[in-house]
Amino acid sequence: MNMAGTLSExxxxxxxxxxxxxxxxxxxxxxGTGAQALVAFEDFRIPDKTVVHPEKLSIIYDHISPANxxxxxxxxxxxxxxxxxxxxxxHDVGCxxxxxxxxxxxxxxxxxxxxxxxHSCTLGALGAFATxxxxxxxxxxxxxxxxxxxxxxxxxxxxxxxxxxxAEPKDVALSYVKALGMDGGTYKALEFIxxxxxxxxxxxxxxxxxxxxxxxxxxxxxxADALTREHLLVYGANEKTIHMQKPDDCAYESxxxxxxxxxxxxxxxxxRVDNAVSVTQYSGTQIDQVFVGTCTNGRFExxxxxxxxxxxxxxxxxxxxTPASKxxxxxxxxxxxxxxILEAGCVICPPGCGPCLGAHMGVLGEGEVGLSTANRxxxxxxxxxAEYYLCSPSTAAISAxxxxxxxxxxxxxxxx
Amino acid sequence: MILSxxxxxxxxxVDTDMIIAGRYLRTTDRSIWVEHAFEDYDRxxxxxxxxxxxxxxxxxxxxxxxxxxxxALKEAGVRAVVAPxxxxxxxxxxxxxxxxxxxxxxVCEDGDIISFDTDDSYVKTSDSVYQAKxxxxxxxxxxxxxxxxxxxxxxxxx
Numbered sequence: 001m002n003m004a005g006t007l008s009e010x011x012x013x014x015x016x017x018x019x020x021x022x023x024x025x026x027x028x029x030x031x032g033t034g035a036q037a038l039v040a041f042e043d044f045r046i047p048d049k050t051v052v053h054p055e056k057l058s059i060i061y062d063h064i065s066p067a068n069x070x071x072x073x074x075x076x077x078x079x080x081x082x083x084x085x086x087x088x089x090x091h092d093v094g095c096x097x098x099x100x101x102x103x104x105x106x107x108x109x110x111x112x113x114x115x116x117x118x119h120s121c122t123l124g125a126l127g128a129f130a131t132x133x134x135x136x137x138x139x140x141x142x143x144x145x146x147x148x149x150x151x152x153x154x155x156x157x158x159x160x161x162x163x164x165x166x167a168e169p170k171d172v173a174l175s176y177v178k179a180l181g182m183d184g185g186t187y188k189a190l191e192f193i194x195x196x197x198x199x200x201x202x203x204x205x206x207x208x209x210x211x212x213x214x215x216x217x218x219x220x221x222x223x224a225d226a227l228t229r230e231h232l233l234v235y236g237a238n239e240k241t242i243h244m245q246k247p248d249d250c251a252y253e254s255x256x257x258x259x260x261x262x263x264x265x266x267x268x269x270x271x272r273v274d275n276a277v278s279v280t281q282y283s284g285t286q287i288d289q290v291f292v293g294t295c296t297n298g299r300f301e302x303x304x305x306x307x308x309x310x311x312x313x314x315x316x317x318x319x320x321x322t323p324a325s326k327x328x329x330x331x332x333x334x335x336x337x338x339x340x341i342l343e344a345g346c347v348i349c350p351p352g353c354g355p356c357l358g359a360h361m362g363v364l365g366e367g368e369v370g371l372s373t374a375n376r377x378x379x380x381x382x383x384x385x386a387e388y389y390l391c392s393p394s395t396a397a398i399s400a401x402x403x404x405x406x407x408x409x410x411x412x413x414x415x416x
Numbered sequence: 417m418i419l420s421x422x423x424x425x426x427x428x429x430v431d432t433d434m435i436i437a438g439r440y441l442r443t444t445d446r447s448i449w450v451e452h453a454f455e456d457y458d459r460x461x462x463x464x465x466x467x468x469x470x471x472x473x474x475x476x477x478x479x480x481x482x483x484x485x486x487x488a489l490k491e492a493g494v495r496a497v498v499a500p501x502x503x504x505x506x507x508x509x510x511x512x513x514x515x516x517x518x519x520x521x522x523v524c525e526d527g528d529i530i531s532f533d534t535d536d537s538y539v540k541t542s543d544s545v546y547q548a549k550x551x552x553x554x555x556x557x558x559x560x561x562x563x564x565x566x567x568x569x570x571x572x573x574x
Contacts, residue, residue, distance in 0.1 A: 132481045134509035140568055358437070380433065380434075380456040
């Protein structure tokens with residue numbers, strides 16, 4: 001390790017492979033994990049049990065939001081009351097997905113951020129050491145303000161060049177997950193570096209960091225730069241609190257090189273996320289439903305890319321679009337993107353996770369085939385005995401128009 | 417302390433959706449997780465978990481952070497999970513719930529008797545001894561306390 005070290009070493013303040021205890025700067029849980037964390041927290045046999053630093057703690061309702069039945073509603077009710085009584089930041093149904101909300105001014109570069117959700121690694125896109133834990137770990141953070149970390153070794157994901165045509169950040173994400181495999185990043189940090197990383201807009205970075213956990217990694221980091229600062233200023237961050245970060249000559253355990261110029265639209269074929277192939281290989285496959293949203297691809301630029309393709313046309317099959325947050329929703333309304341989507345025949349769901357976790361609003365039936373911009377196509381996840389292919393918003397858009405899998409690269413030939 | 421149990425063998429990359437499906441998460445009634453454990457993977461498994469050692473292929477517990485996956489195993493009477501590699505959140509969740517984990521590449525078949533000493537890093541089958549990757553001191557402390565809850569409670573934190 002040189003003086004500077006990897007970004008993980010710098011933020012956690014210790015060498016890779018060591019174990020450290022750290023207070024966290026931000027922690028968040030959602031209606032699912034938060035309700036379980038509350039059970040664990042109430043079970044602690046600690047006198048005068050209190051929530052430490054409630055101002056650093058957020059509860060964000062996104063997984064089954066709004067509630068789908070009385071059981072869920074009661075669990076949500078308990079957590080709602082608890083978080084308000086303890087002065088935690090509370091985001092009720094309709095605010096959006098926890099990772100997206102935290103990315104909208106909820107955390108800063110160099111911070112240690114822990115979320116009770118596996119995709120908490122999304123916030124590594126802003127130069128925060130952001131990682132996911134389970135419910136009991138989160139309850140421990142509520143009680144003590146901190147937790148332990150193993151400082152991870154790092155894998156360099158070296159991005160060069162620039163995306164063009166219909167290739168999107170999602171296709172890059174599927175590409176590196178394929179290269180590493182579903183456990184190729186286990187216990188590691190991913191660092192996205194190179195001119196292709198520096199040139200990627202923050203929304204795309206969020207998509208890349210989001211899928212780090214699909215390789216088993218604990219965090220997916222971008223270095224905070226002028227684009228990061230610009231993004232945070234939009235959400236009201238104080239400029240003095242935004243720390244710039246620069247990559248140094250770190251010793252990466254290994255490197256994956258991806259040339260963005262050569263990225264093409266990809267699909268993750270059921271039932272593995274690392275099973276990525278060119279969309280054209282499955283062109284013509286009949287589908288029953290398209291879903292656009294989630295913490296991977298429910299941001300404004302995603303919705304806009306989708307709208308740009310479906311504008312003035314009609315989707316051929318049921319198509320569900322779910323903005324990732326209220327802010328995204330409002331922007332999509334203000335710019336006309338949402339009305340384009342609505343007029344194309346799509347159904348708009350409230351901000352949240354939507355059908356991604358197979359709980360409500362868009363779960364597939366037996367034997368059905370879905371196309372989704374989510375991050376996981378695990379067997380039965382979004383519907384028992386159904387199949388889900390993962391893709392980018394542009395692939396979802398053209399496929400929705402045809403009712404079958406099509407590559408957006410076919411667009412040049414015209415649609416409908 | 418020596419613990420032993422019969423092996424329940426599962427494959428590689430078994431994700432937490434497979435251990436307990438999303439449709440069963442919204443409850444505080446843990447018996448539901450026991451009843452539906454591995455339902456989407458192999459329905460024969462749930463009835464065999466009590467008193468078992470779960471012997472998994474690589475990357476056990478990948479995917480969702482849902483602690484209910486580890487809780488389902490613990491509640492069902494699983495004594496330890498053994499695998500060549502674990503997804504890290506699942507690994508941590510098991511430790512937090514006091515469920516022993518061994519990172520070791522154990523070769524065995526369903527029903528084989530497996531034993532381990534809670535104080536060391538060895539897993540034994542009837543004919544072999546496997547060394548597991550050592551746990552950190554903190555994880556050992558949490559496990560010997562019976563889980564994070566008991567560990568923090570015994571320290572009187574905060």
